[in-house]
Amino acid sequence: MSKTAKINNEDKLFKKALEVGSQIAKMQGYKLFDKNTSQPNKVMAVYLFLVEVRQITPLPADKTDGKNIKKRLALWIHSALPDDDPLK
Numbered sequence: 041m042s043k044t045a046k047i048n049n050e051d052k053l054f055k056k057a058l059e060v061g062s063q064i065a066k067m068q069g070y071k072l073f074d075k076n077t078s079q080p081n082k083v084m085a086v087y088l089f090l091v092e093v094r095q096i097t098p099l100p101a102d103k104t105d106g107k108n109i110k111k112r113l114a115l116w117i118h119s120a121l122p123d124d125d126p127l128k
Contacts, residue, residue, distance in 0.1 A: 049127050050114045056127060057117035061086035064093075083109055090116065 047053060065072045065086070072085040087109045091098045096116045099108055121128055 047111070047114050047118060050111070052127055053114040053117050054110050056121075057113035058082060058086050060117060060120075061090055061095075061113070064095075065089050068093075080106060083113070087113060 062072055062082075070089065072089055073082050077085070083106065087096075090096045090113075096112055099112060118128065
């Protein structure tokens with residue numbers, strides 16, 4: 041997949057990435073956030089956790105904003121899903 045290609049179902053993939061990332065953290069004994077945590081903080085917590093456990097490569101410091109993190113998480117889950125998954 042090229043760097044400029046639009047990802048189909050990016051929003052759904054992003055939501056799935058948040059869900060899967062937080063489940064992975066929970067299985068490893070981490071509590072990234074609670075029900076009162078804001079959405080941007082949840083996204084950042086999952087992103088930083090996945091960087092820490094080396095599931096994704098970190099973005100450059102000047103590109104660490106919501107849009108780029110969302111795309112990075114969507115790409116991560118897109119590559120992790122099986123080929124027959126409906127989100128692909």
